[in-house]
Amino acid sequence: xxxxxxxxxxxxxxxxxxxxxxxxxxxxxxxxxxxxxxxxxxxxxxxxxxxxxxxxxxxxxxxxxxxxxxxxxxxxxxxxxxxxxxxxxxxxxxxxxxxxxxxxxxxxxxxxxxxxxxxxxxxxxxxxxxxxxxxxxxxxxxxxxxxxxxxx
Numbered sequence: 001x002x003x004x005x006x007x008x009x010x011x012x013x014x015x016x017x018x019x020x021x022x023x024x025x026x027x028x029x030x031x032x033x034x035x036x037x038x039x040x041x042x043x044x045x046x047x048x049x050x051x052x053x054x055x056x057x058x059x060x061x062x063x064x065x066x067x068x069x070x071x072x073x074x075x076x077x078x079x080x081x082x083x084x085x086x087x088x089x090x091x092x093x094x095x096x097x098x099x100x101x102x103x104x105x106x107x108x109x110x111x112x113x114x115x116x117x118x119x120x121x122x123x124x125x126x127x128x129x130x131x132x133x134x135x136x137x138x139x140x141x142x143x144x145x146x147x148x149x150x151x152x
Contacts, residue, residue, distance in 0.1 A: 003050025
């Protein structure tokens with residue numbers, strides 16, 4: 001039950017964020033937007049707790065499906081159901097790593113988008129227009145100087 005609540009909360013928060021961001025034209029200081037951000041963090045955490053709590057039940061259901069696939073999956077499924085104390089913590093660790101990686105990638109994407117939206121050229125427009133067509137890589141300049149005769 002906790003697993004389903006977490007997944008539904010995450011999906012509803014994603015839809016709410018998209019609708020709020022489009023409807024508010026980038027205004028991120030509203031109550032709806034902040035609640036959706038909280039739901040986006042709380043939903044996956046609840047889903048992770050649900051995976052840990054319901055891990056043995058999930059393994060038992062998956063084991064019945066694996067038994068039809070062959071001998072090796074049947075033995076692995078039987079072992080997993082017989083010893084949930086070894087397998088369920090691994091589920092929790094995998095879910096935690098996935099959550100942290102997703103959060104890190106999401107945070108990096110937000111920072112990159114923020115930096116991109118605030119970027120402006122450092123030089124005045126006149127400088128960039130004059131040099132734009134005549135930019136030569138430094139290695140070519142050095143090669144041209146090497147080919148010229150030395151002035152005495």
